[in-house]
Amino acid sequence: MMSMQQSIKLSPYMGLYDLIVPMDNMLRQINDLVDFTFVYEELKDKYCLDNARNAIDPIRMFKYLLLKTIHDLSDVDIVERSKYDMSFKYFLDMTPEEEVIDPSSLTKFRKLRLKDINLLDLLINKTVEIALEKEIIKSKSIIVDATHTKARYNQMKPKEILMERSKKLRKAIYQIDESMRSKFPSKTKTDVLEDEIAYSQKLIEVIEKEVTLIQYPVVKEQLNLLKETVADDLEQIKCSKDHDAKVGHKTADSSFFGYKTHLAMSEERIITAAVITTGEKNDGKQLQTLIEKSEEAGIQVETVIGDAAYSEKDNIKYSKTNKINLVAKLNPSVTQGFRTKEDEFEFNKDAGMYVCKAGHLAIRKARTGKKNTGRNQVETYYFDIEKCKRCPFRAGCYKEGAKSKTYSVSLKSTEYLDQAEFQESEYFKQKSKERYKIEAKNSELKHRHGYDVATSSGLIGMEMQGAMSIFTVNLKRILKLKGQQ
Incomplete structure (x- = not known):
């Protein structure tokens, strides 16, 4: 049973918190910043409200997971530390002498209470709401990028x-x-x-x-x-591997096995939206969703800043239709070319190659036609024929007995003149300089909060990890900017 109201804490030792936990302690500041009662509203359908014994306060359980993300510790160690760390006890709304939970309760909470909740959007929207209330977000631009996370269970050698x-x-x-x-x-x-x-x-x-x-x-x-x-x-x-994870390509010569987190972030470095996919997904295809999620969170989006992956045809059209400035350099192979089967072959900007429907990366490319004109030229991408022979999607794609499999793009530099002209503007050049900020945010997620490797298997587990990690970095950023006001 979940109690809808926290019981009043009666202890002769509560005054210790004012002596031991300073006012500028980060956990004290987070408690003052965030009204965690939203956790009750989201989880009330997951508990019985009128019978059985009282469940552990869901806000406390949620805060345990937040502490785990902040400090990158195991369930056992985060509970152990809450026995003696007074800042933890204060944050968890415990009396100094109160007993801690059993670590196994955290696993049950994750699996039983959080599994069907859209935690990612919920927590991002909550932090954006706080940032807007505190007048921290003032820009009308979002910066977009994707970062990869390796699967916890290695593809070949667990x-x-x-x-x-x-x-x-x-x-x-x-x-x-x-x-x-x-x-x-x-x-x-x-x-x-x-x-x-x-x-x-x-x-x-x-x-x-x-x-x-x-x-x-x-x-x-x-x-x-x-x-x-x-x-x-x-x-x-x-099981030897995470069955949801997929192979993605960082460069033409390197790959990873895992997931991608596609991020949108304000110029103030507050993450405004995220989409988590398997590793092989194309970055540019997530742009429209990131814009719409940011707007749903309350952000006015007038400009989007990203790399060449986001300058594909559909994104240019979408931006023009919605009167959004798309600050992303044109890539001839993606935006200026005429090509067939666009849904079956996608350009991977990191590797500089096309990827087929099965997730196989082209192994080389060649260009033919008149040089220096950009017109009537064709770029041909070659795939590993041995993989094509065994591919489950070979019907209609690979011709039996063929000695090669290629995909060609006809380049036409006369298209998308408006975007090309905008690319030369001073506004475009100045806004492009903001893109480094999201690369620094990706680094913070990976190196300070363990986002380089998944903590569990499956897309649902990855979304939960992403939700807690982004919630953490957003709260830290809000506290920093609030302190500068």
Whole structure:
């Protein structure tokens, strides 16, 4: 049962918070900034309101997940820290002497209470609402880009995940006690996943016997991360990969296995919209959705700033129709060319190649026609014929017995003259300089909040991770800008 009102906290020790948690503490500031009662409204249908025993306060559970994102810790360690960290207790609306939750409750909360909620849009819209109320967002421009997140479960070798975590654990221990080397089990010499799981379990058993050693926070945190992987996610690791994740291309020579987060951000560096897709999706195709989501959140969009991926034909038409300035450089291969089967072949701006419907990247390209004119030229993209022979979409695309598979684009520089002219304007050049801001935001998400690797498997899990991470960076940015006002 969910209680709709929090009970009044009666404790003779509440005054400690005013002595120990300073007014400029980030968690205290977030508590003052955000009215978390919106969590009740969103989750009320997930609880029984009139029978059974009281559930743990959903606001407290939500705040635990927020703390987990801010500090990039395991469920076990975030709960452990809430036992003694007074700023945590204050943020969680606990009395100083109150007992903490069982860490397993967080897993249940994520799976049972949050699974059917559009948490991504909900949390972004909430922070944008706060930023507009505080008059922090004043610009009428959004900057768009996509960042990739690697799947937690590697496409080829899930064994490497366990190896990396056990390595970090051993390294933390060696910094404290080098003599532990002799007590550890022998490392595996096979490529069998089950052998690595068995090794990790033996390693955990040895370390847990060292009572003094596991009191060190650096050891405890790495130990709990390894245990969480082995115990909680064992079944998914055995599946060898995340079935929702897909291969995406960062450059012509490199790829990743995972997801893409397509972001829109105001010039004040507040994320206004996000779309999370599998890794192979085209960046430009998400632009219209990002604009519409930003407008639904309350942003007036007069200008969109992005790279060449967003200057495709449909986006130029959409921008003109909606009187939006599209500050994205034209790419001849995407916007000025005439091509067939546009829905089956999409341009990947990072690799500089087309990608077919099956997600296969062209391996090379060649241009024919009169040079230096840009007219009557054809750019031909060549695909790996061996992949085409085995492709599930080969019917109507690959001709049996063919020695090559190509896709051609006819270049016509006389089209899109308005966009080309706008590209030379001073306004375009000045607004283009704002694009670096979103690259810095992507870096913050990855390096400070663990967004470089998915914390769970599946698109739903990725959306939940994205929601909490974006909510966190937006709140931090709002606090910073509010302090400068």
